[in-house]
Amino acid sequence: MAESHRKALNGTNRETIRTGLSEESIRAAFLDNLFYLQGRFPEVATLNDQYKALAYTVRDRLLHRWVATTRAYQKANPRTVCYLSAEYLPGPFLGNNLLNLGIEEPTRRALAGLGIELDALLEHEEEPGLGNGGLGRLAACFMDSLATLQVPAIGYGIRYEFGIFDQVIRDGGQVETTDNWLRFGNPWEVRRPAIAYDVRIGGYTEQTTDAQGRFGVRWVPNEVFNGIAVDTAILGHGVNTVNLLRLWTAEAAEGFDFHAFNRGDYYGAVVREVRSETISKVLYPNDEPEIGKRLRLLQQYFFVTCSLQDMIRIHRTTGQPLDKFHEKFSVQLNDTHPAIAVAELMRLLVDEHQMGWDAAWEVTRHTFAYTNHTLLPEALEKWPIPLFQNVLPRHLEIIYEINARFLDEVRLRHPFDTARVQRMSIIDEAPPRFVRMAHLACVGSFAINGVAELHSRLLKETVLRDFFELWPEKFQNKTNGVTPRRFVMLSNPGLSRLLTRTLGAGWARDPSQLRVLERHADDAAFQQEWREVKRSRKEALAARILDRCNVSIDPDSLFDVQAKRIHEYKRQHLNVLHIVTLYNRIKFNPGLDITPRTFIFGGKAAPGYAMAKLMIRLINAVADVVNRDPDVAGRLRVVFLPNFSVKLGHGLYPAADLSEQLSTAGKEASGTGNMKFSMNGALTIGTLDGANVEIREEVGADNFFLFGLTAEEVVRTLAEGYRPWDIYNANLELKGVIDLIASGHFSHGDRTVFQPLVDHLVWHDNYLLLADYAGYIACQEQAGLTYRDSRQWTRMSILNVARMGKFSSDRTIAEYCRDIWRAEPMAVDV
Numbered sequence: 001m002a003e004s005h006r007k008a009l010n011g012t013n014r015e016t017i018r019t020g021l022s023e024e025s026i027r028a029a030f031l032d033n034l035f036y037l038q039g040r041f042p043e044v045a046t047l048n049d050q051y052k053a054l055a056y057t058v059r060d061r062l063l064h065r066w067v068a069t070t071r072a073y074q075k076a077n078p079r080t081v082c083y084l085s086a087e088y089l090p091g092p093f094l095g096n097n098l099l100n101l102g103i104e105e106p107t108r109r110a111l112a113g114l115g116i117e118l119d120a121l122l123e124h125e126e127e128p129g130l131g132n133g134g135l136g137r138l139a140a141c142f143m144d145s146l147a148t149l150q151v152p153a154i155g156y157g158i159r160y161e162f163g164i165f166d167q168v169i170r171d172g173g174q175v176e177t178t179d180n181w182l183r184f185g186n187p188w189e190v191r192r193p194a195i196a197y198d199v200r201i202g203g204y205t206e207q208t209t210d211a212q213g214r215f216g217v218r219w220v221p222n223e224v225f226n227g228i229a230v231d232t233a234i235l236g237h238g239v240n241t242v243n244l245l246r247l248w249t250a251e252a253a254e255g256f257d258f259h260a261f262n263r264g265d266y267y268g269a270v271v272r273e274v275r276s277e278t279i280s281k282v283l284y285p286n287d288e289p290e291i292g293k294r295l296r297l298l299q300q301y302f303f304v305t306c307s308l309q310d311m312i313r314i315h316r317t318t319g320q321p322l323d324k325f326h327e328k329f330s331v332q333l334n335d336t337h338p339a340i341a342v343a344e345l346m347r348l349l350v351d352e353h354q355m356g357w358d359a360a361w362e363v364t365r366h367t368f369a370y371t372n373h374t375l376l377p378e379a380l381e382k383w384p385i386p387l388f389q390n391v392l393p394r395h396l397e398i399i400y401e402i403n404a405r406f407l408d409e410v411r412l413r414h415p416f417d418t419a420r421v422q423r424m425s426i427i428d429e430a431p432p433r434f435v436r437m438a439h440l441a442c443v444g445s446f447a448i449n450g451v452a453e454l455h456s457r458l459l460k461e462t463v464l465r466d467f468f469e470l471w472p473e474k475f476q477n478k479t480n481g482v483t484p485r486r487f488v489m490l491s492n493p494g495l496s497r498l499l500t501r502t503l504g505a506g507w508a509r510d511p512s513q514l515r516v517l518e519r520h521a522d523d524a525a526f527q528q529e530w531r532e533v534k535r536s537r538k539e540a541l542a543a544r545i546l547d548r549c550n551v552s553i554d555p556d557s558l559f560d561v562q563a564k565r566i567h568e569y570k571r572q573h574l575n576v577l578h579i580v581t582l583y584n585r586i587k588f589n590p591g592l593d594i595t596p597r598t599f600i601f602g603g604k605a606a607p608g609y610a611m612a613k614l615m616i617r618l619i620n621a622v623a624d625v626v627n628r629d630p631d632v633a634g635r636l637r638v639v640f641l642p643n644f645s646v647k648l649g650h651g652l653y654p655a656a657d658l659s660e661q662l663s664t665a666g667k668e669a670s671g672t673g674n675m676k677f678s679m680n681g682a683l684t685i686g687t688l689d690g691a692n693v694e695i696r697e698e699v700g701a702d703n704f705f706l707f708g709l710t711a712e713e714v715v716r717t718l719a720e721g722y723r724p725w726d727i728y729n730a731n732l733e734l735k736g737v738i739d740l741i742a743s744g745h746f747s748h749g750d751r752t753v754f755q756p757l758v759d760h761l762v763w764h765d766n767y768l769l770l771a772d773y774a775g776y777i778a779c780q781e782q783a784g785l786t787y788r789d790s791r792q793w794t795r796m797s798i799l800n801v802a803r804m805g806k807f808s809s810d811r812t813i814a815e816y817c818r819d820i821w822r823a824e825p826m827a828v829d830v
């Protein structure tokens with residue numbers, strides 16, 4: 001495939017040092033870049049020099065496709081999707097770009113000719129951790145699919161100088177260190193100092209009158225700084241389309257403040273510069289908002305105003321009037337983090353471009369669409385009015401005006417229903433009063449979607465019910481997906497080769513072709529190859545774990561993996577209850593014949609989330625005891641893999657046998673890790689939550705280990721007065737497990753360490769671990785037995801991969817294009 005794909009891409013016969021895709025061209029370019037960009041020759045080049053020389057070599061090969069794409073877009077002026085997201089987790093670029101260009105093999109040979117191993121350079125790359133978890137990774141998958149589907153698109157966000165913290169495990173607990181990902185420079189980005197916008201903050205507003213006697217508003221800020229564009233090329237797979245990931249970095253408006261300098265306040269001017277640059281300094285490490293963090297609001301406004309000003313600039317180059325803005329752009333709000341865009345576009349149109357309110361509102365409400373990613377009430381963003389007023393005084397006025405008009409509409413539809421008006425208001429009147437960002441997003445958007453069928457239904461029935469009753473036509477579902485390029489082809493080359501040999505190369509762009517695998521599900525020879533692929537990935541992971549964690553694990557054991565942010569609702573501690581259950585069973589019955597298992601965990605906890613950090617402590621404490629206990633050796637192993645990232649995911653998903661998707665039903669909006677595991681042939685043990693429901697529907701109930709209460713049962717159980725204490729006392733095995741943890745067995749005899757966690761479980765347990773415990777344990781037993789029947793397990797694994805086509809993000813993006821964005825593909829020639 002690589003060969004034809006390369007020819008197609010090469011298009012022109014221009015083979016220059018910056019475009020050639022042959023082994024010789026790549027080697028020559030690599031040496032050239034090493035010399036002229038790094039000032040190095042091969043004998044003295046460090047690994048980092050080599051990595052950068054190769055990255056520049058690959059970037060050159062993106063650049064002429066990038067220019068060709070920009071030219072084509074300028075000429076055709078296509079409708080363009082703008083994805084606004086405070087987070088992106090793109091993962092390492094080098095391998096993905098080689099894959100999408102189809103030049104991995106010639107590059108490998110070119111380097112081998114110089115005695116350099118491509119894999120060492122791939123391993124060296126530091127990934128941009130500009131996100132917390134699922135939401136940021138989804139944005140990156142969407143960028144990949146938009147380019148691959150040749151849809152004109154720009155991803156806008158923030159170029160955090162420090163991304164998500166690095167996680168170190170010290171004495172069994174999480175310690176955070178700063179992620180200095182730019183330390184050695186970032187060869188993939190192109191800084192565009194000429195693309196810069198003013199960002200105003202604070203101050204006050206005043207009424208103005210123009211020469212014609214018309215009233216207006218002037219915003220007099222007390223601070224102004226700049227946002228500068230920093231661009232990264234996003235190449236589609238096997239196409240020439242290169243879309244833009246445009247991230248904003250903050251700078252002082254002038255190099256230094258002459259006014260202050262003249263007053264002799266040189267120091268003050270420099271400090272001011274330092275302060276403005278803190279805006280894009282660091283990512284907030286929570287996957288739910290912390291209320292009232294001023295800098296977070298500044299970050300949101302900062303990237304939103306720069307992005308909208310950029311769109312207006314682009315739109316004006318087309319010569320079209322601003323009242324056609326929404327015909328040029330469809331702007332997707334990735335959760336409420338960019339929801340201030342609704343007020344900001346109104347401000348830009350009304351205050352800066354003198355459009356009347358009604359005309360501006362027509363444009364605004366036809367521009368935005370809003371994706372909700374959570375039902376957790378504590379995760380719905382709201383800003384205290386005093387803070388909002390202080391940072392964005394003009395926007396608060398605009399929001400009051402939007403709200404007044406909106407609430408009139410509600411009153412017309414529902415006379416006398418003041419409770420409803422209060423519920424729906426963009427302003428929460430509880431002191432000190434708040435701006436509800438989800439309400440602003442709903443009012444200002446023409447489409448609202450959830451990210452899995454169940455989530456979208458629950459949105460309409462619960463958190464956004466009033467909005468659904470008012471505007472049912474706005475509500476949609478767009479079930480998440482993930483890119484099979486990164487998460488199968490790149491992560492799992494062995495599986496990809498087997499798939500391509502069996503099915504042809506089309507599956508990566510059209511994964512419905514994977515269905516053909518069903519025919520091979522019982523074929524013994526094919527099954528053998530399937531197992532060999534899995535086995536080799538397990539060996540590779542075992543080697544990595546030995547190296548990183550100094551724990552040896554057995555590749556023949558069942559690899560039981562849970563990798564995701566640490567959260568009570570995701571219930572990593574339910575997994576731990578299972579581990580301790582098995583541990584106890586073996587302790588009571590040393591000869592017990594159980595399926596040997598290796599439990600592998602990965603994931604970060606928000607630094608301020610004490611219970612999540614305690615969960616990490618518990619996993620490590622149990623690992624410590626279990627891994628040292630000779631009674632269970634050969635049957636149980638527990639590993640916490642530190643600093644989970646996209647890059648670590650590449651090695652984890654292909655090696656998993658069992659994927660743990662344990663969230664309390666109704667809490668996980670979708671999940672996307674669940675898809676990555678299953679696409680790599682892991683079987684899922686999971687609840688009927690988020691996209692698990694649809695995965696099970698696709699792969700078939702027989703090929704999925706289901707347990708637990710349904711979302712409806714969860715609600716009912718809690719409403720009826722849930723008493724975990726009774727379950728604890730009624731289930732002797734469960735009691736034994738909890739008592740062992742409480743006894744200090746895993747904490748050197750210290751009973752206090754895990755007491756908060758234990759007390760919470762037996763007295764509150766709002767995520768219903770105890771209610772689901774028995775079902776989970778029984779289901780795990782079933783999974784363990786099935787694993788022993790390797791023909792049956794392999795068959796199920798093959799059928800999972802065969803039937804996961806729906807969860808390609810290409811399908812998701814095609815649906816967004818059709819139902820929300822009205823965007824069309826546009827091929828680009830080079």
Ligand code: GPQ
Nearest residue numbers: 134135287373374668669670671672
């Ligand atoms: N998600 Cl609201 C995040 O990663 N961060 C957030 O702030 C919010 C949601 C996740 C969500 O928990 C997962 O269920 C989804 O699969 C993911 O977003 C992408 O939609």
